[in-house]
Amino acid sequence: MTEDVRQIADVVAERIETLILDGVLKPGQRLPSERQLSEKLGFSRSALREGLQLLRARRIILTEHGRGSFVAKLMPEPATPLMHLFSEHPRTIYDLLEVRALLEGESARLAAMRGTDADFILIKRRYEAMVELTQSGKEIELREHAKLDHAFHLAVCEASHNPVLVHTLQSLTDLLISSVFASLNNLYHRPVQRRLIDRQHARLYHAVVDRLPEQAKRAAVEHIHSIRDNLMEIEAEEQRIHRASLRLNGW
Amino acid sequence: MTEDVRQIADVVAERIETLILDGVLKPGQRLPSERQLSEKLGFSRSALREGLQLLRARRIILTEHGRGSFVAKLMPEPATPLMHLFSEHPRTIYDLLEVRALLEGESARLAAMRGTDADFILIKRRYEAMVELTQSGKEIELREHAKLDHAFHLAVCEASHNPVLVHTLQSLTDLLISSVFASLNNLYHRPVQRRLIDRQHARLYHAVVDRLPEQAKRAAVEHIHSIRDNLMEIEAEEQRIHRASLRLNGW
DNA sequence: TATCTTTACTGGTCATACCAGTTAATAAAA
DNA sequence: TTTTATTAACTGGTATGACCAGTAAAGATA
The missing domain is CATH 1.10.10.10 (Winged helix-like DNA-binding domain superfamily/Winged helix DNA-binding domain)
Known part of the structure; x- marks a missing residue:
């Protein structure tokens, strides 16, 4: 174990x-x-x-x-757990998404170029798992949705055959999820946005397996950009994160 | 203390x-x-x-x-000390440089777009410190050269005004330096390569301060690519890292 | 030969004692 | 009254020993 x-x-x-x-x-x-x-x-x-x-x-x-x-x-490095202290500084989330768009775009591009048949089989499997979940219409937890979403992006990324890229992106993704969990949850429960995300995944999937590097890159970048835009919208509505009012001798 | x-x-x-x-x-x-x-x-x-x-x-x-x-x-994240275990797997170094080229290119591009006058003053200062050291003709340690080199790249990167980018790059740079220290030292002591690197720095510097985003990007990417090519050459000559033959009950 | 039991490993936690560095309070001297 | 020195009380650091709890291997039995 x-x-x-x-x-x-x-x-x-x-x-x-x-x-x-x-x-x-x-x-x-x-x-x-x-x-x-x-x-x-x-x-x-x-x-x-x-x-x-x-x-x-x-x-x-x-x-x-x-x-x-x-x-x-x-001022820790990415993947350091405390980076999400910067969740109070919304600019950093968008900085993170900016870097992520860059890396996702490149990873999609390389995946379209370098992906093997085995890679594409796995990507297809992950993509279909997402589609199946979406079409089931069930009310699902973010965790499960994020898990499938992540598995799909990871499969694409691994098809780039650059482990440094894979791990850098993983760090940024973990950081993003831990920082704006509530906002992402909000996002995934909005039908319009969810359908948009599904369409973007479809475009990314087809571009990669059809070996269209520049299209794959564009699809990945647009996907991240739309997530960014959505988070900005949600943020304008949401309350700031409630902060514990604990005093040390009272907790 | x-x-x-x-x-x-x-x-x-x-x-x-x-x-x-x-x-x-x-x-x-x-x-x-x-x-x-x-x-x-x-x-x-x-x-x-x-x-x-x-x-x-x-x-x-x-x-x-x-x-x-x-x-x-x-398969640790960037900045994890054990990443340099992969120094024995040369492919990973080149994966790292591939990701670094991507990030350096983008950071140079953003620096050319977003850099403030204060940023450019700092970049100029860092650049001139490198030039001064190079022209002094003194035999210098890699550490000092790397320090100035790093300060220059850092100033360019910080002019991108994206702290996530700054820190991701720092992690990868630290990782690179710790992994292939001897090879970089070898590289910096070769006059031909050193002059090439100096010219690349000049191109990068001018592209950033002249606010030419695509040229800045190209200069940064080519710089990293030439480092990669040089390391491949050096590696073909160098011996493999000598490995301790310690047995646990003998150490 | 397979399964069950026992033994001996492993890591995990605790209590206690004491060492060593730092800080604050008090007393003494200037 | 101020400054300096000393002492006490904090802080973290290390050690010892005991015991708990999970796992693996060895031995016995069916």
Whole structure:
């Protein structure tokens, strides 16, 4: 069995990340001491320290002997979990989509050029799974829809035969999903937008398997651009993310 | 004081990473047990476990309750330290350069479009620092040259005003430098290639500050492509990386 | 030969003690 | 009253030992 069982260290790390994401802990601010955190969270100090090491490894916190642990001042790389702190800065989401459009376009183009028959079989399979789900008319969770959507894009991307491209895009996609989950959920539940997305997927699919590189690129770029436009619309309606009003000695 | 004091956890992580990089430990292989590692490395089991958590956080190892810890089968994201495991698979370097060409081209294009006067002042300053170093004729370390080279590319990239692009490129650049350091050093010490690179930098610089987006893009892409071509040449000459012949019970 | 049980591994968590660095408070000296 | 030095109380870091819980391998039995 793979490593999906959570340890206390994982719980600790997630709790502290949540405090940071909610703005309860801010960059530069000192965390409560290990002894305080241990008592408050109800874990031993050694298990807690293991959780803090996870955060250290990810450069989310810095610890200094004798002084304390501090929330790092972040300008992390993509794929760093804390990039979605920038979810409060909507511009960054659009920056991310801009880069993603570039990479998706290129990956679609290369896929149309380099894809093997096996690649195309897989792409077709993924595409048909999406179509089937869409046509079932069932009310589905975003997670399932996103899973199929992602599997389709991943199959296209892997057909580019450039693993660096694959992984860079994965990082950006994970980042996007984690940052604007609620907005994407909103988007997928709107019939008009959903049909548009389905048409875009169809165009992308056909362009790739028909080996039309420039068309594949255009389809991919337009797809990302329409997602961007839709998110801008939704954002204009949505409330800002509710921020926890927890105080440390009250949580 | 900042967090530069090494803990035993850091030492443990580095030792195990070294074993992986040297090929002594291979993906999928089980690590020695915690108790064995603890005894062999001479640290307590709790400190060792903290080190293993660092590796877990970085997804370099996977631990499973009751089974053991295993070297992860790696296809990590850019900026993950273990990406340079792929330095033994030359194809990945070229994949990386392919993605980098794409991003550098786009960033140059956007810089030519979006750059402010302040951006251009900085770009000019960085460019002239490179020119000055080159013309000094001094025998310089790669590190210093790479630093100026990087500062120039960074200034161009930041003029794109897309921080996601900036950080994605930084990750790939760091990865490239750490993976093929010796080859880049070799490259920079070859006069013909160095002059070619200097001319490419000149073209890129002028295209950006003269606000010629498509020319800037082309200059950036050609620059990366020539680096790629040069590395291929050098690689054909170089020896393969010497691999430690350590056995675990002998180290 | 297959299955079940037991043993011996593995990692996970905890409590306790003490070391070592830093900070703040207090006392003493200028 | 201010400055300096000392002490106490914080902080993180490491170690030891115990025990829990999951997994794998070995041995016994059917």
